[in-house]
Amino acid sequence: SPSQTQRVWVTHCQMSKACLESVHYPPSFFSLSSVTRLGMGFRPNGCLASPQETLMGKYGDNSKLIYELQDQGGELLALRYDLTVPFARCLAMNKITNIKRYHIAKVYRRDNPATTRGRYREFYQCDFDIAGQFDSMIPDAECLKIVHEILSDLQLGDFLIKVNDRRILNGVFAVCGVPESKFITTCSTVDKLDKMPWDDVRSEMVGEKGLSPEAADCIGEYVQLHGGLDLIEQLLQDPKLSQNKLAKEGLGDMKLLFEYLTLFGITGKISFDLSLARGLDYYTGVIFEAVLLQQENDHVEESVSVGSVAGGGRYDGLVGMFDPKGRKVPCVGVSIGIERIFSIMEQRVKASGEKVRTTETQVLVATPQKHLLGARLKLISELWDAGIKAEMLYKKDPKLLKQLQYCEDTGIPLVAIIGEQELTDGVVKLRVVTTREEVNIPREKLADEIRRRLEPCSLSVQSCLTL
Amino acid sequence: SPSQTQRVWVTHCQMSKACLESVHYPPSFFSLSSVTRLGMGFRPNGCLASPQETLMGKYGDNSKLIYELQDQGGELLALRYDLTVPFARCLAMNKITNIKRYHIAKVYRRDNPATTRGRYREFYQCDFDIAGQFDSMIPDAECLKIVHEILSDLQLGDFLIKVNDRRILNGVFAVCGVPESKFITTCSTVDKLDKMPWDDVRSEMVGEKGLSPEAADCIGEYVQLHGGLDLIEQLLQDPKLSQNKLAKEGLGDMKLLFEYLTLFGITGKISFDLSLARGLDYYTGVIFEAVLLQQENDHVEESVSVGSVAGGGRYDGLVGMFDPKGRKVPCVGVSIGIERIFSIMEQRVKASGEKVRTTETQVLVATPQKHLLGARLKLISELWDAGIKAEMLYKKDPKLLKQLQYCEDTGIPLVAIIGEQELTDGVVKLRVVTTREEVNIPREKLADEIRRRLEPCSLSVQSCLTL
16 A cells, blocks of 8 residues: 555654654553553552543543453453553553653554544554653653654645643633633633634533633633734733733743744744643643644545644643552653544545555566576575665566566666676676666676665765765 | 663564565454454455354464453454464455565463563564465575574574475375374474474374374484485485375475575575474475574573574465465465564673663753753754754753763763853864763764764765765
């Protein structure tokens, strides 16, 4: 399938530039394997927490969507639903106070796949998290830098990263007279502003959530705002908000964040957007979400709106929920929506009619006459030993035309042809598939010549100097 | 943990040189996800095969060891036990007749982990398979070339790849008067010759498996033999075996294989060993197993015998078992024992006291005075944008000593120090952590200088020429 190359590339994209620690969790930590222990919240002291308190408690209503393994007389187990809860649990169980890592792996959910929306029953998540007590907003800024870097390098088109803060939102609710017990439910209504107009959101607030019309209007004055440092300064001066401790804290940190993002050179794609709420309960501070602004889908019949392509935030209380003493480890992280990005890339490839290779083969070793299998095996072995990615047909006497056709079908750029004449002359005829030009190369120089044409940067300094 | 670097490296080792196609199976193919459909053998015509016939039937007694998912009202599902059966099923269900791929992924088994023997409940398997009707032994030879390449590059020490053929074994049994109904059970007793002396194996044949003493002795004349082309020639002349069609076929192919392996230059590590039987029923032709010959475990208290580190063979009948019409697709493949290799590497690292890095960070960006966080953020951003793997401490005013200590602790080789003086002069002080030497580099040349020191081969030809 055309998506294979992109999939491999995306999963290895630029995350290494940010120097992440890739953690391979030892199999004994079930909470980090795909299989999660249900109900074993506090392993060191043997105190069992019920399933509701651990894995399933974190997902609320979503807990119906967890794949449980059959009770086969051992422990109660389930397949992990995301990568964040297992991560938080690993930190708590191992008393880790300071770590940053990326994790690209599959997660398992029981929702019905609505494939055009990119939600499968088993799909990849791609997370990066920084855990630990650090100076304010520095790791948060790094998460945003990484999202910006990844989305830029993937060349998906223009994108926007919306940023907000739970403290600012809660501050707004407070100054607008919303009772604290309704903060979470109000938040989830505000979250719908990216899909519904304000009037509909207001109606839900008043009609379904029981807010007073005044409270709703007050909220409406704030949550429709978006901007940059100017907006932050403006809100810091706001008569209502400046009375609220939480809002001031959030706004102060937002200002600091924007200063760091300016130094990182990425504020062009950042928007401080008060309508951003994010669905998950466990966020405690900064929250953010990246969306693509343009879909090049003129040729595609069905316009695909795939929502956000990355999201995350700060969640300072989650690790403590898995610790018997409630010891907290502040965390901030981001999840890249890999499967959604795959959908988009696949659509584009299909629309463009571009042919995408599924292998990285550099050269096909071919023989034009019969009884030359031995010569082919020997030559391909030399190329393999020299680190060249080479293939050959598994036939004793293949026709040259078939071998050339194979290259065209699979996108192999070069053919190393060795026939009776070439064997006599100690050369190999190197043919460029697209242009059909051929040139004889001394056999011992073949690997270097292939590299010169396909990987110029890999040449040793020595070879460079002799060019 | 010290194993992380090796784990990452091993999973990416040299398999790409053999130009494999990495298949990411679309999620709709449950048989290829970690979650396997139980009992859905024939999807196209809606004919349901019972669980025994599909997944569980292939594993015999081992089917008790499969993790089943709870019956939650949908399909009956289980976690995959290996990568080969799902592969065969995918080919059958999609009518694929011709593919080669590698697959590195986790499999799930319920056996109790005996960790020193490297058998976990959830562990990686690393498979390479070539499926399709091709000229005899060419793909089989390539599988062996790959095993040889991987084991050589991993530098685990001396190794041996034993090769045999089920047809030769069955031929031996036939000419020794073993009834065909006892071929499989005799085979599994022969398989124990790598762990038990011949006398014990013979006793089991006669005492437990019901073979006549004459049959056992006859078998003993053959299965204790091992060698190279000479032995193959000798057996081709053997009066008993040359009467047996199956044995002649197997020996003929073994001769062909050795000719190809000679052209591949690897026969030094290959042994035609008639005692090799391999446990799995589905092998139909060539079988092979790689073992390490030496364990450097003088410093380790517990001597770890980890058995084979790779194994495989030809299995021409498996795909047909998942096809309603029984259409066959010949396959040959190998599984690299990644977890066992991890165990060995971990042991060695521990024994050597060598410190292994868990990140690839090239440089730490550090500031020696206070109030320079902004300068640090700006510089690290420049390095990241230039593709350099850089880190910094998440502190506003970290002490220089702490920053240097962090480099020593985590193995970061270089420090880019930017203080007030360096800012004024437009330079960065580059410090080598191990030698403590420091040199001022013009800021705009910093990325290239870091690359020159750490990745000389990545320099553009341009830079090479200016050196």
